Amino acid sequence: MITLRITNTLFCEMVGDLRRPHEHAHERVGFIYCRQSTLRSGNLLLPYKYKPIRDDQYLEDHTVGARFDGSCIREAMQTALTEGSSVFHVHLHEHKGQPRFSGIDRREMQQIMPCFVNLRPDRLHGALVLSLDSAFARVWGTDLPPNGQTPDRLSVVGSRMKLWVTHD
Amino acid sequence: MTDRYERQSFLGRDATQIFANSVIAIVGLGGGGSHVAQQLAHIGFLNIRLYDGDTAELSNLNRLIGASVNDVENGTKKIDIARRLMLAVNPNMKIETFACEWQQQAQSIRDADVIISCVDSYAARQDIEATARRFLIPLVDIGMDVHLVNGRPHISGQVILSLPDGPCMKCLGFLNDQALQQEAEKYGAAGGRPQVVWTNGVLASIAVGLLVDLLTAWNGLPPNGQYLHFDGNTHEVSRSPRIQYAPPTCVHFPGDAVGEPVFQ
Numbered sequence: 001m002i003t004l005r006i007t008n009t010l011f012c013e014m015v016g017d018l019r020r021p022h023e024h025a026h027e028r029v030g031f032i033y034c035r036q037s038t039l040r041s042g043n044l045l046l047p048y049k050y051k052p053i054r055d056d057q058y059l060e061d062h063t064v065g066a067r068f069d070g071s072c073i074r075e076a077m078q079t080a081l082t083e084g085s086s087v088f089h090v091h092l093h094e095h096k097g098q099p100r101f102s103g104i105d106r107r108e109m110q111q112i113m114p115c116f117v118n119l120r121p122d123r124l125h126g127a128l129v130l131s132l133d134s135a136f137a138r139v140w141g142t143d144l145p146p147n148g149q150t151p152d153r154l155s156v157v158g159s160r161m162k163l164w165v166t167h168d
Numbered sequence: 169m170t171d172r173y174e175r176q177s178f179l180g181r182d183a184t185q186i187f188a189n190s191v192i193a194i195v196g197l198g199g200g201g202s203h204v205a206q207q208l209a210h211i212g213f214l215n216i217r218l219y220d221g222d223t224a225e226l227s228n229l230n231r232l233i234g235a236s237v238n239d240v241e242n243g244t245k246k247i248d249i250a251r252r253l254m255l256a257v258n259p260n261m262k263i264e265t266f267a268c269e270w271q272q273q274a275q276s277i278r279d280a281d282v283i284i285s286c287v288d289s290y291a292a293r294q295d296i297e298a299t300a301r302r303f304l305i306p307l308v309d310i311g312m313d314v315h316l317v318n319g320r321p322h323i324s325g326q327v328i329l330s331l332p333d334g335p336c337m338k339c340l341g342f343l344n345d346q347a348l349q350q351e352a353e354k355y356g357a358a359g360g361r362p363q364v365v366w367t368n369g370v371l372a373s374i375a376v377g378l379l380v381d382l383l384t385a386w387n388g389l390p391p392n393g394q395y396l397h398f399d400g401n402t403h404e405v406s407r408s409p410r411i412q413y414a415p416p417t418c419v420h421f422p423g424d425a426v427g428e429p430v431f432q
Binding site for chain 1 (some may be wrong): 217229278282304331417
């Protein structure tokens with residue numbers, strides 16, 4: 001079982017940051033870094049830090065929502081290495097309700113995620129897409145399917161709890 | 169067939185599903201915890217973890233919901249009494265019981281969505297909150313005590329909702345070194361660990377109300393948690409003034425101190 005639990009403070013920080021307009025990119029991207037703990041049967045992912053991609057790291061490409069240069073991936077990989085973290089790529093679909101990854105998202109993740117899995121095979125990594133009031137994630141790891149796996153439980157913890165459960 | 173939850177449909181269209189999906193841990197199945205357990209069964213929660221190593225004793229019968237003289241004679245565990253009570257209300261519940269201190273099954277509590285702490289010492293509360301913070305689990309804590317004020321017994325109690333990104337029980341001034349030290353010497357002054365069923369019931373009901381609001385937002389909670397004080401002599405519940413002086417974010421449990429503590 002994989003559980004991803006995010007504080008409402010971090011959720012709001014991410015949404016607030018990702019909504020900022022960019023000079024040429026249509027959407028923004030960031031990374032969250034998580035501690036990975038064990039459950040009786042499975043893993044618990046606990047994000048502790050959000051780091052957005054800097055303005056100058058976006059490449060001009062109007063065929064996709066956002067394209068960024070290799071330096072931000074290298075920086076995220078370095079953080080994963082030095083802090084022993086799980087890494088999640090984060091972006092926002094600006095609507096309410098359950099977001100889903102687009103075809104482009106899924107294609108991009110298939111390229112990015114192996115970087116993190118190969119770097120830290122002892123950790124789970126993934127992608128998180130937010131909406132204004134909801135979230136959806138996919139997790140990659142050495143023992144998971146090549147196209148990733150949806151976490152069994154994803155929650156935003158705060159004065160208004162949000163919990164999404166994936167039933168087999 | 170009539171929906172068994174139709175009378176609480178005002179909680180929201182998804183409320184029943186939310187209760188069915190949530191995992192709730194109750195630590196301590198005595199006077200407070202037994203009330204909580206019973207209410208969770210009625211509301212429609214399905215996934216429950218119960219932690220308590222004690223068996224029912226004669227002195228528990230003044231408040232332990234569901235307990236009988238037979239349970240005392242048979243030495244029935246409090247968790248088994250609560251389990252029996254809950255399954256009688258809803259046989260579909262999945263109830264895991266741990267007849268031990270919760271720390272001995274610490275990994276099992278990590279996947280709870282909310283912990284309800286019904287323990288009777290400051291030290292135990294401190295331990296539970298530390299774990300709840302590390303694993304980003306909201307904690308609802310209840311407790312009561314009886315002190316002698318001008319020679320007369322005075323009942324007081326508290327219900328605290330401690331959220332991972334809000335002030336903790338130390339920030340709120342409820343837990344402090346002095347209280348912990350005094351506890352080591354004496355807890356309460358109106359007889360050994362005074363407890364009464366009606367105060368336990370009030371505090372447990374408030375805790376369950378906070379839990380339901382936390383999960384459904386049917387009414388809306390303050391963003392940084394809650395600290396309610398119960399005066400058992402006047403029967404009044406009020407928001408503790410301490411909460412307005414607490415820092416908006418916790419200074420004792422930094423946001424990056426999550427997961428198992430490890431050396432980097």
